[in-house]
Amino acid sequence: MNRAYAVMTGLICLLFASAGYADQPRPWQINFQDAATPIMHQITWFNHYTLWFIVPVTLLVLALLVVVALKFRASVNPVPSRTSHNTVIEIVWTIAPVLILFFLAIPSFNLLNAQLEIPDSDMTVKATATQWQWNYEYEGTPAPVAFDSFLLKDGDRAAAGKTDIARFPRLLAVDNELIIPVGKTVRVLVTAAPSDVIHAFAMPAFGIKIDAVPGRLNETWFKAEKEGMYYGQCSELCGKDHAFMPIAIHVVSEDKYKAWLAQAATDLPGAYKTLVADAGKPADGVAVAANVSK
Template sequence: MNRAYAVMTALICLLFASAGYADQPHPWQLDLQAPATPIMHQIRWFEHYTLWFIVPVTLLVLVLLVVVVVKFRASANPVPSRTSHNTAIEIIWTLGPVLVLFFLAIPSFNLLNAQLELPEADMTVKATATQWQWNYEYEGTPAPVAFDSFMLKEADRAAAGKTDTAVYPRLLAVDNEMIVPVNKTVRVLVTAAPSDVIHAFAMPAFGLKIDAVPGRLNETWFKAEREGLYYGQCSELCGKDHAFMPIAIRVVTEDKYKSWLAQAATDLPGAYKALVAQADKPVDGVAVAANVSK
């Protein structure tokens, strides 16, 4: 019994350590990714809230279909009803959907307002999409920092120090992640190169999705509440390599962010190697997913 309890505790610790370290899709995942921002908390709540309406309505329609098939089939009801009007039914099927839509509309509009109303930002990053990469430009920094972010090639894993596919998965890991500090409001300016096509900047754990349109500057925001490495993808069909245009955002402490930013202005590869080496260390004596021996 004690051994089973210990195994269960270890599995729970590893589960939470992994979830805190990297948010990414998982095989057979049924729910949304764990929320890492206030907006995603609201989206996840709204998704669960709508199920209280979707499930009963679906079951009601199923029951009505079964009743119609059984009770009003030709053999059981050879003489069909000629009823042309029923006031009670008309009132019920008019007021019912109106009430359901009313209870869905209010929290939906509140969520949209929270997403679209940008708070005062602590920092601004411009994300420019081209076929098939992202370019990040940090605005208002002491020294200019701008870089391209490509999908990580398998041959480059060792040199980048990203050999663990559990943390840096194939087709999602990138060579240069967007680096932001935890608990800071980040304003993101999203666009696409003038001669390019429409892309979309999407980060599921942040509840973030906005189009990148050539010649147009869209803006959104997020405030990551926990450190970790988060993955998204371009979510607008943009050409033959659309599936190979991932987005990676690494959330770190403010001290680590400032150190990375200062070094990145003059030595971007070195800044990333130093940050990756620090991020992949065990946290508080508990091995994260990247360090669990197989």
């Protein structure tokens, strides 16, 4: 009985870890990815909030079009109306949009302010884009840590220990993920290499998307609430391999982050192999249930 209970508990933990502790695009997905930061929670709320305005307005316009098409068609209304204006209607269709825009503007301004106002950060990472990969540099660390992050090729999966397509999806997995501790406010400096083109650093589950412009330093921030592997992509058309420039952020516990950071300063491949070996454990919650196109 105890063994059966333990097995059932383990399966339940794996199920919820798959659904809630990592995210990536899913087949036939129409909603946002699950929110993993406070900003993304606000974005999700604002999306649902705006639907309470968009849906009624769309249905009202559709109903008016149907009424006009049926009631005022030539066969039942051979003599068209010569009405030039209606004061009540004109007041209504002026005031109503103003009120709707007012109720949309206030929460949208609050959301923009939360996105653009960088809070006191626990750590800073610089992300530099080039055609077609990302370079990450940790600032203020005891030892310098910087590395390139390329799309993981199918032939390199076995050597990297990333053969699980569900956990490391094709065309989204990378050779070196950005490693971040959970619950820490991370300031991200985003730019592109000189003489390169404009890219964009985007992570849907975190609610961030900011341009990487050559010669310009932009900044954004996030605070990951849950451990796991999260995937994004360059979201600015940047050339022939634009579709093969993924972003992978691995959120881990603070202890694992400190251990990785210390090892990465002298042995970057070994540091990643240690994390990959731990990724399959239920406590890490990295595995995801869905898969992307193969």
